[in-house]
Amino acid sequence: MRSRNPFVMDCGVFTTNYREDMAILHHPAAKLKVLTIAAVFLFLPFFVSPYYVSVANLIGIAIIGAIGLNILVGFTGQISIGHGAFMGVGAYTAGILTATLGWSFWIALPAGGLMAAVIGGLFGIPSLRLKGLYLAIATLAAQVIIEFGIVHWPALTRGPAGMVLPAPTIGGLVLNTDTSFYYLILTMTVAAIVFALNIFRTRAGRAFMAVRDRDLAASVMGINIFKYKVTAFALSAFYAGLAGALWGHNLGMISPEHFTIKVSILYLAMIIIGGLGSVMGAIYGACFMTLLPIVLRELADFFGGGFAGLTHAMLAMQEAVFGLLIILFLVFEPEGLAKMWRNIKDYFKLWPFSY
Amino acid sequence: MTFFMQILISGLVVGAVYALVAFGFVLIYKSSDVINFAQGEFLLVGAYIALSLVVFYQVPFPAAVALTLSMCVILGVVVERLVLRPFIGERVISVIMATIGLSLLMRGIIQMVWGTETRTFPGIFPDMPVRLGDVVVSQIYLWSLAVAVVLLVVFTVFFKYSSTGIVMRAAADDQVAALSMGISVKRIIAITWAIAAVVAAIGGILLGNINGVNPSLAYIGLMVLPVVILGGLDSVPGAVVGGFIIGILESLAGGYLDPLIGGGVKEVAPFAVLLLVLMVRPYGLFGKEIIERV
Numbered sequence: 001m002r003s004r005n006p007f008v009m010d011c012g013v014f015t016t017n018y019r020e021d022m023a024i025l026h027h028p029a030a031k032l033k034v035l036t037i038a039a040v041f042l043f044l045p046f047f048v049s050p051y052y053v054s055v056a057n058l059i060g061i062a063i064i065g066a067i068g069l070n071i072l073v074g075f076t077g078q079i080s081i082g083h084g085a086f087m088g089v090g091a092y093t094a095g096i097l098t099a100t101l102g103w104s105f106w107i108a109l110p111a112g113g114l115m116a117a118v119i120g121g122l123f124g125i126p127s128l129r130l131k132g133l134y135l136a137i138a139t140l141a142a143q144v145i146i147e148f149g150i151v152h153w154p155a156l157t158r159g160p161a162g163m164v165l166p167a168p169t170i171g172g173l174v175l176n177t178d179t180s181f182y183y184l185i186l187t188m189t190v191a192a193i194v195f196a197l198n199i200f201r202t203r204a205g206r207a208f209m210a211v212r213d214r215d216l217a218a219s220v221m222g223i224n225i226f227k228y229k230v231t232a233f234a235l236s237a238f239y240a241g242l243a244g245a246l247w248g249h250n251l252g253m254i255s256p257e258h259f260t261i262k263v264s265i266l267y268l269a270m271i272i273i274g275g276l277g278s279v280m281g282a283i284y285g286a287c288f289m290t291l292l293p294i295v296l297r298e299l300a301d302f303f304g305g306g307f308a309g310l311t312h313a314m315l316a317m318q319e320a321v322f323g324l325l326i327i328l329f330l331v332f333e334p335e336g337l338a339k340m341w342r343n344i345k346d347y348f349k350l351w352p353f354s355y
Numbered sequence: 356m357t358f359f360m361q362i363l364i365s366g367l368v369v370g371a372v373y374a375l376v377a378f379g380f381v382l383i384y385k386s387s388d389v390i391n392f393a394q395g396e397f398l399l400v401g402a403y404i405a406l407s408l409v410v411f412y413q414v415p416f417p418a419a420v421a422l423t424l425s426m427c428v429i430l431g432v433v434v435e436r437l438v439l440r441p442f443i444g445e446r447v448i449s450v451i452m453a454t455i456g457l458s459l460l461m462r463g464i465i466q467m468v469w470g471t472e473t474r475t476f477p478g479i480f481p482d483m484p485v486r487l488g489d490v491v492v493s494q495i496y497l498w499s500l501a502v503a504v505v506l507l508v509v510f511t512v513f514f515k516y517s518s519t520g521i522v523m524r525a526a527a528d529d530q531v532a533a534l535s536m537g538i539s540v541k542r543i544i545a546i547t548w549a550i551a552a553v554v555a556a557i558g559g560i561l562l563g564n565i566n567g568v569n570p571s572l573a574y575i576g577l578m579v580l581p582v583v584i585l586g587g588l589d590s591v592p593g594a595v596v597g598g599f600i601i602g603i604l605e606s607l608a609g610g611y612l613d614p615l616i617g618g619g620v621k622e623v624a625p626f627a628v629l630l631l632v633l634m635v636r637p638y639g640l641f642g643k644e645i646i647e648r649v
Contacts, residue, residue, distance in 0.1 A: 079448050126633055132447035133390050133588070137580050138633050141626040144577075148623040152616060261577075265455055272452050313467055320463025326456030330449050331441045 024197050041186060045179040054178040055294060060185035061247045062286035064192045066270040067279060068239020071196060073268070074277035075205070076232035077212030078127050082120075082139040083240050083267045085146035088259030090116035090241025091248035092150060092157055095165050098249070105168030105249060112245035113238045119146070120237020127229045131215075143261050150256045162255025165248050181250055188246060192239060196279045199235075208232055212277075269322060273329050275338030284337040292325075293318050360490040362610040363603060368496045368565070370602020371503030375558040376575055377582040377594035378510065379551030385527035385589050386547040389439060389450050393458035394555055395576020400461065401427050401556020402563035402572060403469050406476060416479050420560060424553050431552030432545045439548070440541075458576065466570055473569040480564060499561040506557065507595055510550075514591070523547065527589075578605075581625035585632050587642020596640065601625050 015021040025031045045053050069083045094112030097103040103111075123142040127135055150157050157163065167176035168184070175181050199205040207228045210218035219225045248254040266289060274285020300314050333340055376394055383391045401423055408419035438457050442450050480495040514520040526533040526543040534540055562572055582601045586593025609621035638644045 073448065079451065126630070130633060130637055133451070134584075134633060134637050136390075136447075136451055137584060138630060140577070140580065141630045141633075144623055144626040145630070148619055152619050265459070268452060268455070276448070316463045316466035318463070319459050320467065323456040323458065323460030323463060327438055327453055327460065330453050330456065334445075334449060 022201055024201075038190075045182055050178050053182050055290070057178060057182055057185050057250055059287050059290045060182075060189040061243050061250065062267075062270065062290045063189050063283050064246070065240055065243035065267055066274065066282040066286040067192055067196045068236045068243065069267045070271045070274075070276065070279065070282040071199070071208070071239065072232050072236035074271055074275075074281070075200065075212060076208040076229065077215075078124070078229060078232060079132065079136040080139040080233070080236065081136055081261065081264050081268070082123060082142040082146070083236070084259045084261060084263030084265075085143040086116045086120050086237040086240035087244030087247065087263065088146060088150055088254075088256070089119045089237070089244070091244035091254045091259065093241070094245035095163055095248050095254050096156060098168075099163050099165050105166075106170075109168075109242065109245050109249075113241040116241025116244065117234040117238035120240070121230050121234035124230045124233025124237075127233065128226045140261070143264055147256060147260060150259070157256075160256055162253055162258075164253045165251075167252065168249055185246060185250070188242065192242070193279060193283070196282075200279075204228065204231065209277075266322075269326050271336075272326060273336050275336030276334075278336075278338040280341075281336050281338035284341065288337060289322075292321070296321065357489045358610070360488075362606045364490060364492055364496065366603035366606030367599065368499050368602070369606060370599035371500050372558045372562055372575070372598075373579055373582050373602050374507060374595045374598025375503050375554045375561075377579045377586065377598050378507065378591060379554040380579050380583050381586075381588065381591055381594040382547050383551050384583070385591075386523065387439070387443070387544045389442070390454065390588075391551065392451065392454040392576060393434075393461055394551070394579060395573035396458045396461035396465065397427070397431070397552045397555035398559035398562070398575055399465055399568075399570065399573045400430065400559070401552070402559030402568045403465060405556070405560045406474055406563060406568050407469075409476060409479075410474070420557075423556055423560065427552040427556040428549040431548035431550070434552075435545050435548035439544075458573070462570060462573060471570055473567040475567040476564050495561075495564050499565065502557065502561060506554065510554075511591075519546065578622075578625060581629040581632075583639075584629050584637075585639055587639030589643055590639065590641035593639055593641035601628070604628065 013026050015023075015026070020026070025034060041056075044056060065083065065087060069080065072078050072080050090112035092112075093115035094105070094108040097108035097111055098105050123139060126138045130138055151160055153159075167174050169175065173180065175184055200209070207218065207223045210221065210223055211225055211228050211232075215225050244259070247258075251258075270285035270289045271282055272285070273288055274283065275281025296318055297314060300317075329336060376398060379397070380391055380394050383389050383394075404426055405419050405423040408414040408422055409416055414422065434457065438453060439450075442453050480493075480498055482493070484491045484493045485497060486492075514524055522533070522538050523543050523546065525536070526538055526540050530540050533543075558575070559568075559572065562575070566572075578601070579598075582597040583594055584597075585600060586595070586597025605621050605625055608624035612620040612624070632639060
């Protein structure tokens with residue numbers, strides 16, 4: 001269990017019992033790697049400017065949302081085009097609790113997640129009868145109907161104008177800067193990742209994958225498909241709700257246009273580009289899709305010198321690039337960035353004997 | 356009563372356009388099991404190309420329409436070849452995401468070329484409204500209805516009697532059987548996409564003449580989902596009937612419920628119907644029921 005070369009970490013690892021076999025981190029080097037990464041992120045705000053911290057916040061939120069969607073789409077095989085709306089449910093529930101009722105953020109955050117889980121589970125019920133295309137269309141209907149509800153229930157949601165949310169406080173500390181919020185999001189993101197990694201070592205997680213691979217076979221083996229499909233919807237929506245609630249409080253305001261079908265598609269794009277059915281994939285995809293528009297904007301500023309008309313063309317170009325990337329990834333690397341990264345590692349691991 | 360008739364007629368017109376777009380949608384689904392989320396963008400492309408030809412290049416309207424349609428044939432074939440061909444036999448989610456990606460790509464390009472402001476066709480159809488009894492209807496509405504109905508009849512005849520039409524039905528029915536009879540299924544799928552692009556473009560030109568052209572027209576691409584689910588995903592008559600039903604329903608909801616709630620029912624009502632249909636009868640009014648065997 002000695003590691004010689006950072007690329008050949010899993011060489012010579014022989015597990016002798018189930019406990020070791022089930023471990024997420026198989027050897028000390030992997031633990032060291034994870035600890036190093038954790039330390040980097042823990043001290044990140046001390047090294048970089050607040051702007052990059054705010055970008056990191058957005059990435060963290062996207063990671064939570066993308067992992068949630070990947071649990072449903074990548075691991076359970078149920079397509080959802082309603083993730084944006086579920087984020088909206090979480091954001092609005094938390095927002096109404098903190099802004100209108102004046103509750104503490106620390107109650108509102110899980111409440112937002114739970115409410116999204118309830119609604120998500122509700123819209124997951126059609127998955128009993130519907131599969132594939134039909135389910136995708138049903139979740140699209142959920143998206144449209146929830147959006148309608150948010151816009152047309154002004155007594156609760158203040159309609160299209162949106163609502164302003166207070167900053168969360170912990171003890172006497174108000175989390176109103178990017179840096180203070182960063183630690184909240186970092187904690188939540190790590191919790192989300194660890195929970196997701198662990199769930200696939202339990203009965204529920206294995207049941208999800210069995211349902212994905214062949215639901216009829218899973219049902220013959222004694223898995224209650226309906227229960228696990230609805231659970232997957234609820235769990236995925238719970239993640240979405242948390243992400244939405246964090247997003248709203250990070251920005252300080254929410255309005256219906258933040259949770260449109262475009263958001264649902266963006267998250268689908270994240271998990272496709274990152275890698276379906278992989279927690280790491282969701283993380284890579286979330287980073288990639290959050291950074292892409294920022295990089296594109298920087299490029300446009302660099303080459304365009306800040307023409308007024310350019311910003312508009314930028315938005316259009318961004319959309320076209322998103323679309324093109326989705327298609328290219330689907331055609332050339334359907335397993336996404338996660339697979340690409342594995343290929344790169346494998347190349348070095350096997351070098352110079354690549355067969 | 357006049358109000359009701361007015362609503363009914365605008366519903367019929369919208370329904371006719373829905374029927375056209377849904378028709379292309381169903382054709383693609385039948386022949387290749389692809390749900391085309393980019394159908395709305397095809398409509399948009401058609402409308403914009405025709406508009407540019409008429410406004411910037413001063414092409415006479417009928418010639419512009421003919422040119423647009425031939426360009427759309429090429430577009431349909433190219434899109435099928437480049438984007439959809441690699442996804443034959445792939446997982447449903449890949450196919451769905453590919454067409455969603457396609458729609459984003461097309462919308463992005465369209466907005467880069469034509470911008471987002473609403474553009475209007477110069478008065479091609481006479482402005483004089485026609486009186487039918489108590490109801491006043493603008494001529495473009497009648498033209499749209501007539502064009503849609505004629506097209507639907509033409510395509511029905513095409514599928515029933517022309518040899519290409521019969522071959523297409525055979526390929527849609529059973530690809531393997533069609534292949535073994537010497538039919539090139541690839542060619543058929545290409546033709547399908549061409550036809551779908553053409554009917555969408557016609558829908559786009561008609562709608563563009565009614566409301567002007569802007570990127571939000573592509574929303575029709577989503578609105579046809581309730582239509583095709585109601586009619587049955589694999590049924591051409593279903594698409595037509597569903598189109599008219601959803602068009603009229605949308606108009607009625609817009610006319611009678613919107614003032615009560617304050618707008619928006621028009622857009623959401625078809626989706627409520629959609630969920631209901633999916634719960635009760637997922638294969639729609641005329642669709643084939645899928646029985647899963649182990």
